[in-house]
Amino acid sequence: MTLPPLLSSLRLPVIGSPLFIISGPDLVIAQCKAGIVGSFPALNARPQALLDEWLHRITQELSAHNRANPDAPAAPFAVNQIVHKSNDRLEADLATCAKWQVPIVITSLGAREDLNTAVHGWGGITLHDVIDDRFARKAVEKGADGLIAVATGAGGHAGRLSPFALIAEIRQWFTGPLALSGxxxxxxxxxxxxxxxxxLAYIGSPFIATTEANAEENYKQGIVEGRASDIVYSNLFTGVHGNYLRRSIEAAGMDPDNLPEGDLKTMDFGGGNGSKAKAWRDIWGSGQGIGSVDRVELVADRVARMRAEYSAARARLAV
Known part of the structure; x- marks a missing residue:
């Protein structure tokens, strides 16, 4: 299937995944200017009124970039909406996105037909992240335009399935836009x-170790110094299984090899500065691919190197 225009003209087929706390206007704007989709969770803008300011800034700066660089326009941006029932900001955040006609909305932890309809009403598209084929089918049935397959090894909330298995099962029936995370x-x-x-590829952890990321320096260095073996998979911190940096768990005074089980009932994405923000601030999410990240650098430099690697890989395979 031909990708929708929003996704077909990227200079590298990549979506920068929305990173809780980490992704803000600086990171998103840099990603879009580099030619990949930049995204952020709506909940990163606290208080809720700040979301309007962020979308104003992102829209204005990308428009100015496009006027000055007609031959290298910025990629579109995306806002991630947590659809879980505990997110008491969802309706207000969606109204703000409608005001600015956000081009791409990424939905997580639940799929809602009315949300997809609303986004389509202002001309946007929706992508829903899923960890298995069953959730993928539900999302499409409720009107999602595309899917993000979150396979094992992805940072933050992640699935257990091999990307080979997950992509193959979804592609047996789905011909729409499909991104892979992990x-x-x-x-x-x-x-x-x-x-x-x-x-498309859906990439998060490497962008934590960038100049524009809203992460403390120890976190960035943890990404640079970390390897796949330093990633711990646990549902303790949010009630949903996710991948985290071992060193942050140890710094919080816990044994990464003997973590108790979490409880799905503890998952809470309320609009205030509650326990969830604390969990992601102190216990650092990370995917298993960080062994390839060897420095903190500008987003533009990271994307440029990925583009060079991508071109070299295509040349090796003559594709």
């Missing part, structure tokens, strides 16, 4: 994602 940190891996059937 340990993708190089241009070679972006091409590999496409080879197995995805249209």
């Amino acid at each position: 340990s993708i940190a190089t241009g070679d891996a972006v091409l590999a994602a496409q080879a197995m059937g995805a249209d």
Whole structure:
């Protein structure tokens, strides 16, 4: 299937995934200017009124960039909406997105037909992240335009399935836009994602170790110094299984190898500065692909290197 225009003209087929606390206007604008989709969770803008200011700034700066660089326009941006019932800001955040006609809305932890309809009403598209084929079918049935397959090894909330299995099952019936998330940190891996059937790569952890990311320096260095073996998979911190940096768990005084089980009932995405923000601030999410990240650098430089790696991989395979 031909990708919608919003996703077909990227200079690298990548969506920068929305990183809780980490993603803000600086990171999103830099990603879009570099030619990949930049995104952020609506809940990062606290208080809720700040979301309007962020969308104003992002829209204005990208428009100015496009006027000054007609031959290298910015990629579109996306806002991530947590659809879980505990998110008491969802309706207000969606109204703000409607005001600014956000081009792409990424939905997580629940799928709602009325939300998809609302986004389509202002001309946007929706992408829903899923961890298995069953959730993928539900999302499409409720009107999602595309899917983000979150496979094992992805940072933050992640699934358990191999990307080979997950992409293959979804592609048996779904021909729409499909992104793959899980340990993708190089241009070679972006091409590999496409080879197995995805249209786009969904990349998060490498962008934590960038100048524009809203992360403390110890977190950025943890990404640079970390390896796949330093990632711990646990549902303790949010009630949903996710991948985290071992060193942050140890710094919080816990044994990463003996964590108790969490409880889904503890999942809470309320609009205030509650326990969830604390969980992501002190316990650092990360995917298994960080072994390929060897420095903190500007987003533009990271994306440029990925583009070079992607082109070199295509040349090696003569594709």
